[in-house]
Amino acid sequence: MKKQRIYLDTSVFGGLYDEEFQKYTELLFERIKKSEFDVIFSNITEQELAKAPEKVRKTIELIPGNSSECVKSDIETVQLAKKYIEEGVVGATSFADCLHIALATIYNANVLVSWNFKHIVNMVRITGYNSVNMSEGYKPIDIRSPRELITYEY
Numbered sequence: 001m002k003k004q005r006i007y008l009d010t011s012v013f014g015g016l017y018d019e020e021f022q023k024y025t026e027l028l029f030e031r032i033k034k035s036e037f038d039v040i041f042s043n044i045t046e047q048e049l050a051k052a053p054e055k056v057r058k059t060i061e062l063i064p065g066n067s068s069e070c071v072k073s074d075i076e077t078v079q080l081a082k083k084y085i086e087e088g089v090v091g092a093t094s095f096a097d098c099l100h101i102a103l104a105t106i107y108n109a110n111v112l113v114s115w116n117f118k119h120i121v122n123m124v125r126i127t128g129y130n131s132v133n134m135s136e137g138y139k140p141i142d143i144r145s146p147r148e149l150i151t152y153e154y
Contacts, residue, residue, distance in 0.1 A: 007040040007104035010048040011115035013059040028146040035067040042103045043072045077102040089128030094119045101129050111142045
């Protein structure tokens with residue numbers, strides 16, 4: 001079976017150190033360490049992590065190099081992110097969140113993983129992002145929390 005390509009937004013890295021999200025984030029990282037996924041993160045994630053405490057910044061080192069890809073934002077991702085805002089999916093203050101969605105979409109992630117329930121993992125927002133994606137000629141993106149990526153063995 002082909003591995004899922006998952007895009008991790010910055011909230012997932014911080015989730016390891018947040019009491020509310022820690023358990024499920026640890027379970028996700030156990031699967032990541034076993035190379036059960038091809039993991040995508042971005043220069044936007046790296047920029048956001050640069051402002052985080054050191055222990056959160058170091059979390060990126062838990063991803064095996066042979067199963068990870070760091071992608072970079074470009075004109076295409078910026079245009080798609082702006083389109084989400086123009087279409088009213090979220091407000092302009094959520095531009096960085098939109099960049100994560102655009103990067104995951106353009107780099108063919110099967111799933112974007114996030115703990116951001118307000119702007120990302122939210123049925124109304126997901127429908128909006130995917131409506132824009134399809135109108136712009138992209139595939140819809142599946143958006144889930146780490147809790148939804150655990151297996152029943154846990």
